[in-house]
Every structure is written in structure tokens, then in C-alpha cells.
Amino acid sequence: MTHGSGPNRKWIVLVAAVLAQATFSATYFGLPSIGSEIAAADDLSLGEVGTVLSAPLFGMLLSVAILGAAADRFGERAVIGSGLAIAAGALLGASTADGPAALFGWLVVAGLFGASAAIGGRAAAAWFPSDQRAFAVSARQSAPMLGAAIGALALPAIAVSLSVSHTFVALAIACLAGSGIAFVFLRRPPDENNGPLRADRPGPRAVLGNEPVLVLAGAAAMLQLTGVSLIAFTSILLVQELGWHVGTAGVLLAAALLVSAGARVAFGWLSQRMRSRVGVIRGLALASGASVLLLALAVAAFEPAVAALAALAIVLAVSGNGVSAGAVSERVPLALVGTALGVRMTATLAANAVAPIAFGTVLGIVGWEVGLALLCIPAAASALLLSLPVLRAPTDAETSAAAGGS
DSSP: OOOOOOTTHHHHHHHHHHHHHHHHHHHHTTGGGGHHHHHHHHTOOHHHHHHHHHHHHHHHHHHHHHHHHHHHHHOHHHHHHHHHHHHHHHHHHHHTOOSHHHHHHHHHHHHHHHGGGGGTHHHHHHTSOHHHHHHHHHHHTTHHHHHHHHHHHHHHHHHHHTOHHHHHHHHHHHHHHHHHHHHHHOOOOTTSOSSSOOTTSOOTHHHHTOHHHHHHHHHHHHHHHHHHHHHHHHHHIIIIITOOOHHHHHHHHHHHHHHHHHHHHHHHHHHHHHTOHHHHHHHHHHHHHHHHHHHHHHHHHOGGGHHHHHHHHHHHHHTTHHHHHHHHHHTSOGGGHHHHHHHHHHHHHHHHHHHHHHHHHHHHHHHHHHHHHHTHHHHHHHHHHTTSGGGOOOOHHHHHHHHHTO
């Protein structure tokens, strides 16, 4: 096998980065498809099952910024390959967990190390020229939705035909496959240092002082509150309130996530053509807020439209994530792309971890109709942040400065 620097190499690395993250995103975004099965196994409330579903995200939240900086310094191959291998071991531990507390603990550990796959955007960015880097990062962000869709299709079938424990074994096998992909295919481009970052390169503090990056991270986190809440509870809504079979609900969720994966690439391409990434994300945030209001009305008064509106709301809420990551990658030198994406991921993972718990608790208090309507608030907050003057389009000088860090 050749690992050279030919013209196809950048696409091989991009696909490898997508597949590596997809293997672990099947865990943190795929598990909601069996949320009703997990709840039934231990007689959990909506708030309690939301806590279990958020466990991998809590682990990721604690480690992703550190892993992003490690990837900038030591390369993605070692960080992602070893991280996914350890995550696989934790998922095997989850398959033997006795009770929700032990399951939560094992899933947190899986998230701590599985978060390594989330920083693969830097691997993709490094192989593309500066004018294509943001698109590459946007395309790589299709990975979470791709893995989630596969999980939503496969996990309910495994849980029903075998057991919930067997789903964690399947997820462990997937992570081992992702580890192998990372070790074999992820390489630094020839023009990058193969050792640690040179001393003259800017440090991580340069990212923490970058106001546009921080605002983009905050806006992404707000929109994630809406999107992840929908992903976590759509299957439960369909099963418990509309009487759907868990497998059928999983198919609908998988379809919405697959469309979202394609939409992330499509909106990345559109933002590249329009040269207005922030404008695209802002439009999606506004549309997302409107869609959850329509979904709330459908739950209250027109149940036949609930499934279609739930799928639409998911797509609109999560499709801008790739464009957002691409926008962040444009605001920093290549040497700090991993760190910047790690900071952004920390913000979005905080939202991801809080969303299932908070939304499940809210649903227990106010019910589905009001709870879904309230999801328009973080979407509107995201749109407001994206309207701040600090997010004006980068000038040619800024773009050149960012490219210069490579």
C-alpha cells in the first residue's frame, strides 16, 4: 500500500477521517435510537435516560480540547488510533455493566478517549490548500451524522433481536475498525513537520484570544442544544406517544441523520460558492427555530405530520455544524486548526451533554408540546450571535495570515 503524496492522497485522508469519526459517533449519536430500550431495561424516567445518553458526551467534553492540542503537536494518527482502541475497551466494559450507574461510568470513559476521533478535521484540513480547507473541514463534519445514521439502523435491530448489552459489543467492534483506519491511512502531508510543533509557531492561547472563534463556538453550541435534544428524544416521542415500533422509529431517525450528513457537505459547498459561511449558518438557525415551533403545533393538533416535521427539524438544526467548523478553520493558522476545532468542540459537547438531561427534565415538567416549542429559544440565540459584527467575512489579509500558519 502506498502512502505517498499523490493528487488523490488528500481525498483518501478525508475519507479516512470521516470513517474514523463515524465509528465512534455511532455511540454518542446512535444510542438515542435505543433510548426506549435502555429506559425499559432499568425502568428509567426521561430525565434519567437522558443522563445515560449524555455520558459519552460528558467524557468527550473533558478531553476533546486536550486531544486537539495533542493532534497539533503529535499528529492525528497516534492520537485517534490509540484513542479509539481504548474507547473500544470501555464499550466492552459497558456491555457488562450492572445497572445505570456503572453503564454511565463506562460510557464516560469511552467518551474520554473516543473524543480523539472528533479532531480528525485537522487531518483533512492539512492536506487541502487554504482556499479549500474550510470545505474539507465541512465535509469531514458529515461523519457524526453518518455514524449516527448507521447506529440508528443497526442498534435497534441488535437490541431487539439480542440485547442492549450486545449493542455495546457491536459499538466496540466499530471503534476497533476506526482505530485501524486511523493507523493505516491518516498521515501528515509532506510539507508539515513530522515532529512536535516548532517553537516559533503560535501557542493555544492564540485561539482563546480569537474572538470570532469564540463567538462561532458559542453559536454552534446554542444550535446544538436544539439539534441534540431532537436527536435524543425523537425516537422516544414516536415510540411512547405515537405507538411506533422501536425499529421503525430508528429507520426514520437514521433517514433524518443520513440526509443531515449529505446536507452538511452540500451546505459546505454552498457556503464556499457564496463566500458567506456565517450567513448560511444564520439562515439554518432561523429555519430550525421555526421548524420546532411547527413540530410542537403538530404534536398538539396534527399527529400525522409529527414524524416528517421531526425529521425536518433535525436536519435543519444539525446541518450547519460542518459550515461552522469550516468557518472556525478559516480564522486560525493551520498549525492551530486542531486546537481551534477542539475549543469549538468543547463548547458544542457541553451543549450536547447538557441537552438530553435538561430537555428530558423539561419534558417531565411541561410535556411534549411546550418542551418542543422551547427549543426555538437556543436556535434564536444562535442566530443572534451569528449577527454580531465581529463575524464579518475574513479579509484577504486575514485569510492569508491563517494560511501562513501551515
